[in-house]
Amino acid sequence: MTSTDAFVPNEPAVYGQQTDGKRMFFALPLTEPPAENLQPYQQLCYFKDHFPGRGRVVPDANLHLTLAFLGQVTEAQQQQLLQATDQLTIPAFSVVFNFIRYWKRSRVIWMGAEQSPPALLQLAEQLGKIAEATGLPRDTRQYTPHITLKKNVRQRPVLENLSPDFHFHFQRFGLYISEADGPGVRYRLVNQWPLHHASQDSP
Numbered sequence: 001m002t003s004t005d006a007f008v009p010n011e012p013a014v015y016g017q018q019t020d021g022k023r024m025f026f027a028l029p030l031t032e033p034p035a036e037n038l039q040p041y042q043q044l045c046y047f048k049d050h051f052p053g054r055g056r057v058v059p060d061a062n063l064h065l066t067l068a069f070l071g072q073v074t075e076a077q078q079q080q081l082l083q084a085t086d087q088l089t090i091p092a093f094s095v096v097f098n099f100i101r102y103w104k105r106s107r108v109i110w111m112g113a114e115q116s117p118p119a120l121l122q123l124a125e126q127l128g129k130i131a132e133a134t135g136l137p138r139d140t141r142q143y144t145p146h147i148t149l150k151k152n153v154r155q156r157p158v159l160e161n162l163s164p165d166f167h168f169h170f171q172r173f174g175l176y177i178s179e180a181d182g183p184g185v186r187y188r189l190v191n192q193w194p195l196h197h198a199s200q201d202s203p
Contacts, residue, residue: 021077023178024078024081024176025067025068025178026066026070026173027064027065027066027067028172029064032172040166043166044111047149048063048149051149053155054152055109058148058151059184061187062187063147065145066148067124067173068128068131070131077135078190081131081175085191090126090196091196092169092171093117093119093120093170093195094167095113095116096167097111097147097167097168098164099114100162101159102153102159104156107152107154108150109149109157111149111164113145121143124143128143170195171195174189176189
């Protein structure tokens with residue numbers, strides 16, 4: 001899905017005073033495995049830092065591919081999430097991010113992929129079901145894999161001349177907490193799970 005009205009899941013952030021629980025989300029890190037993703041990650045950091053126009057560029061350390069935004073999570077719900085996610089077996093996969101879009105409602109510039117591997121969609125779907133079973137709200141709209149690059153962009157920038165081509169290989173995913181960090185936010189890893197190679201699942 002590449003239209004400008006495509007659904008982009010809520011981004012993890014911290015807005016004012018927190019209620020009970022921790023603001024959490026599932027995501028794929030862009031820096032792992034380092035041997036394969038270091039070069040595209042460094043290129044992406046340079047790429048997003050040189051967008052024209054005003055807005056707040058996402059810090060390098062906060063770049064990620066969102067799988068499921070969970071909202072406020074209690075300690076009991078967190079333990080249920082960890083136990084249920086331990087049971088997942090999803091193969092490793094690669095994604096080529098090759099287009100840039102601006103989402104007017106959330107005022108973000110994001111990068112997407114024309115082709116989403118089935119394993120990625122399966123992972124997002126399974127994590128959404130786990131969240132729902134834990135009593136957390138689940139958005140029923142179609143999942144659109146994306147990496148947010150810039151926020152608080154009030155005017156639509158000229159993006160037609162941008163031709164990204166970033167190939168990331170994903171071998172693990174994690175559960176993160178979004179925490180206030182001065183005027184910004186940081187994402188702290190709570191737990192990480194491996195994505196499996198086909199040979200690991202063969203008899």
